[in-house]
Amino acid sequence: MVDYPQYKGSMAFWETVSPMPDVLETVPILSEKYKCIVASNAGDSDAELMKKAFERIVLDKYFFGFITSKELNANKPSPAFFQGIIDQFSLSVEESVMIGNDYERDIKGAKSIGLKTILITTEEGNLPDADYKISSFGELLGLLHC
Secondary structure (H helix, E strand, C coil): CCCCCCCCCCHHHCCCCCCCCCHHHHHHHHHHHCCCEEEECCCCCCHHHHHHHHHHCCCHHHCCEEEEHHHHCCCCCCHHHHHHHHHHCCCCHHHCEEEECCHHHHHHHHHCCCCEEEEECCCCCCCCCCCEEECCHHHHHHHCCC
């Protein structure tokens, strides 16, 4: 989701809610093959409110689950955050992949418990904890052979 800094409070109640580029086209295809979960540090939302934000752009139905730092009692990049997701949804680390756009919070944190990682960024430089680096969400389809 696009983070609009001018809005405060839960995204579910923002005037504007927008997906990141390529998300509307990509997520439905990914969800046919994978259990997709939204996991966020969203400080103003719990999982239920986060799901409501996704309902506004008709993406909620493509996700297996929603979870936030409130339910996990931990924030990214803490290993407890990522292990909590694995435990909450009965997943295996070996079969799970963290896809994120923040190297420090998403990728390094996920890697700390052994998850495979995909970083979505146009940032240059040495990003050794990212197993894969792509520049747009739409590139996931080719990378994951969907």
